[in-house]
Amino acid sequence: MIVEADETMPVRNSDDVVRARQVVRAKAVAAGFSLVDQTKIITAASEIARNTVDYGGGGTMRIEVLRNGQRRGVRLTFTDQGPGIPDISRAMQDGYTSGQGLGLGLSGAKRLVNEFAITSAPGQGTEIILARWK
Amino acid sequence: MAEIPILKIGDCLLVSIQVDMHDRLAMALQDDLTQRIVEDRARGVMIDISALEIVDSFIGRMLNNIAAMSRVLDAVTVVVGMRPAVAITLVELGLTLTGVRTALNVDKGLAMIRTIIDRGEQEDDRRGG
Numbered sequence: 001m002i003v004e005a006d007e008t009m010p011v012r013n014s015d016d017v018v019r020a021r022q023v024v025r026a027k028a029v030a031a032g033f034s035l036v037d038q039t040k041i042i043t044a045a046s047e048i049a050r051n052t053v054d055y056g057g058g059g060t061m062r063i064e065v066l067r068n069g070q071r072r073g074v075r076l077t078f079t080d081q082g083p084g085i086p087d088i089s090r091a092m093q094d095g096y097t098s099g100q101g102l103g104l105g106l107s108g109a110k111r112l113v114n115e116f117a118i119t120s121a122p123g124q125g126t127e128i129i130l131a132r133w134k
Numbered sequence: 135m136a137e138i139p140i141l142k143i144g145d146c147l148l149v150s151i152q153v154d155m156h157d158r159l160a161m162a163l164q165d166d167l168t169q170r171i172v173e174d175r176a177r178g179v180m181i182d183i184s185a186l187e188i189v190d191s192f193i194g195r196m197l198n199n200i201a202a203m204s205r206v207l208d209a210v211t212v213v214v215g216m217r218p219a220v221a222i223t224l225v226e227l228g229l230t231l232t233g234v235r236t237a238l239n240v241d242k243g244l245a246m247i248r249t250i251i252d253r254g255e256q257e258d259d260r261r262g263g
Contacts, residue, residue: 014156039188039219046190094228104191108227
C-alpha cells in the first residue's frame with residue numbers, strides 16, 4: 001500500500017470542523033471518489049470531528065490518501081487527549097448520547113465508511129480511524 | 135460572523151443556505167428563524183439546502199428543531215433542494231428527519247406550503263373557528 005498524501009490538522013473548534021470537511025472533500029476529489037463516496041466520507045468526518053471537539057476537548061485529524069493496486073482510498077485518524085470512552089460498545093449504539101446530539105455520530109459514521117476502528121480508555125483519550133475505498 | 139439572510143415572501147419565510155455552516159451559525163439560524171416566524175406572523179418556512187454538500191446529524195437536528203418549533207408556532211416548514219448524494223448519505227447515517235416535510239425544489243415547496251395552509255384554514259372554517 002502506497003501513501004500518496006499525509007497531512008495532519010488541528011480539530012479544536014467548530015471552525016476547524018468546517019475546515020476538516022473541506023480538506024476531506026479536496027482529498028476525496030483528488031482520489032477520484034464519486035460524488036456519493038465523497039459525501040459519505042465528508043459526512044463521517046464531520047461527525048467524528050465534532051465528537052473530537054465536543055467530547056475529546058479538541059485534537060487532531062490526520063488524513064492520508066492511499067493506493068492499494070488499482071484502488072484508492074482516504075484514511076482519517078482522529079486523536080484527542082480527552083476523557084476517553086468508558087464503554088465503547090454502548091457508545092456505538094444508535095441513539096446513545098452523552099451530550100446534546102442525536103446519538104448517531106459514531107454508529108452513523110461507521111455505516112458511511114469501509115473501515116472503522118476505535119481505541120479508547122478512560123483518561124487515555126480516543127483514537128478513531130475511518131477509511132473509505134473507491 | 136456571517137449571517138444567513140431570511141427573506142419574506144408574502145406570509146412565507148425563505149432561507150437559502152449558501153455557506154458551509156459551522157455549528158454556531160446553524161444554532162443562530164434556528165434562533166433567528168423562530169424569532170422571525172413570530173415577528174412576521176409567517177405561516178410557512180422554506181429552507182433551500184441545494185447548495186449544501188453534506189447534511190450531518192447536527193444540521194439534521196437543526197432542521198428537525200426548526201420544523202418542530204415552527205409547528206408549535208402554527209407555521210409549516212418545507213426543506214427543498216436536497217442533493218441526491220446527500221439524501222443517500224442521510225439514510226445510511228440513520229437520520230430520518232421525521233417531521234420535516236421535503237420538496238424537490240422551491241416551486242414545489244411553495245405549492246406544498248400553500249396547500250397545507252389552505253387545508254388548515256378549511257378545517258378551521260368547518261370547526262367554526
